[in-house]
Amino acid sequence: MSDCIIRANKGLYLGFKIEVRRKNRNHSSMQQSEELLEDRTLERATGPERVRATFRIYHPDLEPEKLTELLEITPSIAWRSGEDGYGWRKRPGFKAPSGGWLLSSRTVMRGNNATAHIDWLLDQLAGKANMIKELQNRGFMIDVVVGWHATSWNTTPALSPDLMRRLGKLNLPIWFDVYLFGSEEEEIS
Amino acid sequence: MNFETQPQETYATLRVYHAQLEPDQLTKLFEIKPTMAWKMGDQIAIADSDKYSDTPSAINAQTGGWLLSSKHSVRSTDAMKHIEWMADQLANHGNSIYKLQQAGFTVDLVVAWFSDSWNTCPALTPELMLRLANLRIPLWFDVYLDRPMDLSILS
Numbered sequence: 001m002s003d004c005i006i007r008a009n010k011g012l013y014l015g016f017k018i019e020v021r022r023k024n025r026n027h028s029s030m031q032q033s034e035e036l037l038e039d040r041t042l043e044r045a046t047g048p049e050r051v052r053a054t055f056r057i058y059h060p061d062l063e064p065e066k067l068t069e070l071l072e073i074t075p076s077i078a079w080r081s082g083e084d085g086y087g088w089r090k091r092p093g094f095k096a097p098s099g100g101w102l103l104s105s106r107t108v109m110r111g112n113n114a115t116a117h118i119d120w121l122l123d124q125l126a127g128k129a130n131m132i133k134e135l136q137n138r139g140f141m142i143d144v145v146v147g148w149h150a151t152s153w154n155t156t157p158a159l160s161p162d163l164m165r166r167l168g169k170l171n172l173p174i175w176f177d178v179y180l181f182g183s184e185e186e187e188i189s
Numbered sequence: 190m191n192f193e194t195q196p197q198e199t200y201a202t203l204r205v206y207h208a209q210l211e212p213d214q215l216t217k218l219f220e221i222k223p224t225m226a227w228k229m230g231d232q233i234a235i236a237d238s239d240k241y242s243d244t245p246s247a248i249n250a251q252t253g254g255w256l257l258s259s260k261h262s263v264r265s266t267d268a269m270k271h272i273e274w275m276a277d278q279l280a281n282h283g284n285s286i287y288k289l290q291q292a293g294f295t296v297d298l299v300v301a302w303f304s305d306s307w308n309t310c311p312a313l314t315p316e317l318m319l320r321l322a323n324l325r326i327p328l329w330f331d332v333y334l335d336r337p338m339d340l341s342i343l344s
Contacts, residue, residue: 013202013256013299014223150334157311160330161322166320175312180334 046156050149052106055119055125055172058141062099070131071123076104106147114146115163118174122166129170136171144174153180194310198303200260201271203279203326207294210253218285224258268300272328276320280296283324290325302332304317309334 023123057189065079078084078101086096103124105117114164121144125132136142144167159167159178167174202224205215212226227233231250257278259271275298279286286296298321302311311330321328 062333073307080257090209097281150332153334155332155334156329157332159313160327161325164313164318164328165322166324167313168315171315173255173312175310175320176332177331178309178332178334180307 025063046152046154047150048112048114048148048155048157049151050147050148051112051114051117052104052109053114054102054104054106054108054145054147055121056141056143056145057101057135058098059139060098062101062140064099064101066137067101071125071128073103075101076107077102087115112147114157117157118144118146118163118167122163122170125170125172133171144172146174146176148176148178150180151176194304194306194308196266196268196309197305199266199268199301200258200263201268201298202259203257203275203296205255205289205290205294206252207208208252210255210294210334212253212255215255218308219257219279219282222281223255224260227253228254229253231242268302268307268330269314269317272298272300272313272317272321276317276324279324279326281307287325291342296326298326298328300328300330302330304332304334307334 018178028173060081062078062082064075067078068075073160077088079096079099081096081099083095085092087094103121105120109117109120144183146157152183155178157178159174195288209214209227210226210228212223212228215226216223229250229252232247233250234247257275263271263274265271268334290296300311302309309332313328
């Protein structure tokens, strides 16, 4: 697979696929099949195996009910500062260092199209730009994180101009939390 | 393998492609010298690799290309600085980019991101996203995890 990706990487900057012919090998239907397989492997290799988008709000004095009322959205999960067994994992004995209010596509959206996950999230937040700005001005930390789990060592998160405009107008920073599949995951998103 | 979420190396590359691309015309349009450019049919040299000996040393370009990279202009592992540099170079060229896209040219921004950690976190601020959105440039991160290898043709 690494061989395939190297070709793609160079081809990536050239704007087309580099035709590679192995030495001492004749063109055959078997070779064509191998090339086709490599193409398919590449398609799988650069996309995520699992993806989700989460809108996150944090503040030490965060009161979940007030945010829910203000935004008129039911969060996926929320907690107060000091709450025991907070977050997705709900591990007993772990107290929340800050209040949190999360809205995630993880329980709503199927599929691994990150754009669709982010779009869904932004649809829920449509018309809330002023509220988000007001909360940010009051010191609330707000962002969008895209959990991105890859199976190969090359992966390619992308954003279209339209998506970047939507995020920008909502004054939302975004970051991709990219994990090499099989690695230990901190459930922050 | 380390546990840093920032990259060991990063840079941004504006890519423009079209079969009828004339490098000189684009250079004049953007008023900046590209890092690399070619016409369709040009011979493009590719660095030799001992490990991957089946890669040809040169190929005929199947499309025209014009690349502008921050690689040798910005010394930082902060991807945001590389993208900001690119946005600065392209400031006031939003209409030119739009016209190229309307004429069928592919225009995008690739952020190469090399990390030897199993977890890495490419990020964008709202301000930077609005700048790129106004320039109508799609962005994607070309993330390499665990085994950082710069294999691009941008030497």
